[in-house]
Amino acid sequence: MNPPRRFVLAGLGVGAAMATGRAAAAAQTRHAPGWGDLPTAPPEKVGVDSGAILDLLAALEASPHEPHSIMIARDGHTVAGGWWAPYRADVPQLLYSLSKSVTGTAVGIAIDEGRLHLDDRVIDFFPEQRPATVDANLAALRLRHLLTMTVGHGADSTPIITREQDWARAFLAQPIVHAPGSVFLYDSGASYMLSATVQKVVGKPLDAYLRPRLFDPLGIADARWATCPMGINTGGWGLKLTTGALSRFGQLYLDQGRYGGRQIVSRSWVAEATRAQVRQPLTGAPPGVDPSALPATSDWHQGYGYQFWRCRHDAFRGDGAFGQYCIVLPDKRTVVALTSCTLDMQGLLNLVWQNLLPGLREAPLTSDPAAPARLRDKLAGLTLPVPKGASRSPEAARIGGRRFVLEPNAMGAVAVTLHFDDASCAFELEIAGRRSSVRAGLDGWREGFTDLPGTPPEFTELIGALNRMPGPIRVAAAAAWSSNQVLDMQWRYNETPHFDVVTCTIGGDHIRIAFSNSITKLAAAHREIRPVLTGRMAT
Incomplete structure (x- = not known):
């Protein structure tokens, strides 16, 4: 879904020695307290220009977007992390639709365990909520259609189903006007149905199912997820995670489903979830812009996988309303976790591409010796402005x-x-x-x-x-x-x-x-x- 439809409307320590390769960089890293299992490294040691990160921070602060936190990881090492006060490293953030990528991961794990299959019929999981009359399109609705946002609805079901007591019953009652699999339409209700389906087969809510399978292995102690009136995690939104947890989640996908020496979700799932399973219709072009040009400029027209968006630069991402991002760049061996407040999500992504990408190099760098210290000081002093005026009257x-x-x-x-x-x-x-x-x-x-x-x-x-x-x-x-x-x-x-x-x-x-x-x-x-x-x- 393109941005207009969506909305209507601690710096790191830097060592003095410079390594000559990735192995040397890994040997000279250290763990930062409270940042999970990813070790830290000075940016230049893993081929990242500190100046590029400083340029990105400056561009964010000069833009109409309001940044709240950022973490950048390269080759499995955190090279920069900062929070604009009063946002903090240890406080989980509401992810909005970035929750979908975690929901999709739960489905992938359930498929790996043999509990679900992509071609399972959705109505078979909900015999008590299925309508009295099941038409051909509803009968044809499969799990893969929920994952790829190709249910066939004429409009997003979410504002309709969330006003009911039984969201699954309300979802299944919505008319499916297109053959499932034929048309992409962003529908958070489909992600809710994925959560409800997992709960049906495993007998517990999504967050409880993921606790030993995803959250604990990634060192995510504090994961909170909103529920519907019937106690089912909302799936398409409502999850809160720290920025560090987002970074580690991205690292899991960068490393093809492995984390901490353990295969959390299969390599085959990661490959399928993050490739373009469906293409978005060429709609949402600004006035005067040829819709056929959108794939060259829009990160909302690169294809959609299983609850992940494809991006330009051969990247993929999970994202959520108001600028919550987990961006994975496999070719650059880099993960960017970013939280913010903006409606112009494309504009925010553009700043990442324009400022950070030129600073991602193939080999360790010899930089301006003062640049890492400037970056450290900048990250340590990030803050949002307080109201202007006097403290007394x-x-x-x-x-x-x-x-x-x-x-x-x-x-x-x-x-x-x-x-x-x-x-x-x-x-x-x-x-x-x-x-x-x-x-x-x-x-x-x-x-x-x-x-x-x-x-x-x-x-x-x-x-x-x-x-x-x-x-x-x-x-x-x-x-x-x-x-x-x-x-x-x-x-x-x-x-x-x-x-x-x-x-x-x-x-x-x-x-x-x-x-x-x-x-x-x-x-x-x-x-x-x-x-x-x-x-x-x-x-």
Whole structure:
């Protein structure tokens, strides 16, 4: 699926010695704590120009895309890794559709174990959910059609099925207007059905099935996956993994299914999953662009495998909404894991191709001696900007701890209180007899958790109603006074690509609170549903 349809809308230590070959480079590497099983290496030792990585970082920060993390591995060694604060190496990230590549891997493992076959009929796994009348197209639907997004639906089933209790029943009830296998149409509901199928045959959810088969061998301790109302992992989205876990997943595929001396998934599966099983229709060209030219410029028109996209430069990838990437370049022996917030996913990929590819060489490099140190310092200092303004205002002492009673509103919020200390501000909202809060740093990011209703923002236009994972939401927040009467806060939900901007305006004994979420800022079709709150200080 092309980008417009999708959205509508710690640096590394560097040794002083220079090796003369890959074997010498491997001998002089070390493991970085918390980065899984991939050893680290100075970029030049494995033929990567530190300057190219610096160019990529500079291009990312100068672009309209908002980078959150990046890891680059070459020849099985991590050569660069960085997180833009408040994003962190140890915090799993919501992957959106990059989850599909993990779901496809589960299917491959189940096929390797003899539990599934590519030509299994889908309806045979769901006798209780199959419709009363099974037409020829539904009867012809096979597992391979789910994997290649060639179900034959006329539209993505996801926003329809996710509004039902039984998603599998709803999926099987959708009309199949094209013969299965004949037309590519990106459909996250198909990936959900893969997850449901695996659960049917193995008797446990996808994440539990993968724990000893994929997650543990790759050193992935913290893998969290959303579920449907019936307890089935969503499959096509909803998985959270760290950037390091993504890098190791890519390395698994670069090494043809092997990791840590163990064959996790068969070489034959990797080969089939990552080649072009189907071609996308030549649609989505910008105005004035000949659709026949798309394969030369678009990474969404290179073919689709089994839950993997083909790319230009003979690469393949898993990707997810808002710029979550696991890119594998077999010819370059390189893996790039990248998380971000953008709608222009092609533009983000272009920056990787333009800046990194020229720096991937065949042999170790002798570089500017200062370049590795500049890269190390750059990676160690990555951060997203905090709100601009002052850390103090005379109003803080006057209104701090005072309760503002709110006018009736659609949120059901009845009161708000702002609490200040020397370094932070807590925003406390009362709804239905319960108090929820977010604490923001006045001198930088302050990390914590919140159970505030309406957080984090959700992209329901794409995947329908979400089923939240239990527990409070991780948030990192910062605040500043843009004037003596206006307090600007940014709440970053740093397990997701998303954030809220909250503006509190004080006028005498009155307060006005306006919410704006990052999805709305990127895609106007996703409107902010939280009302502006107004209230008066209680006497």
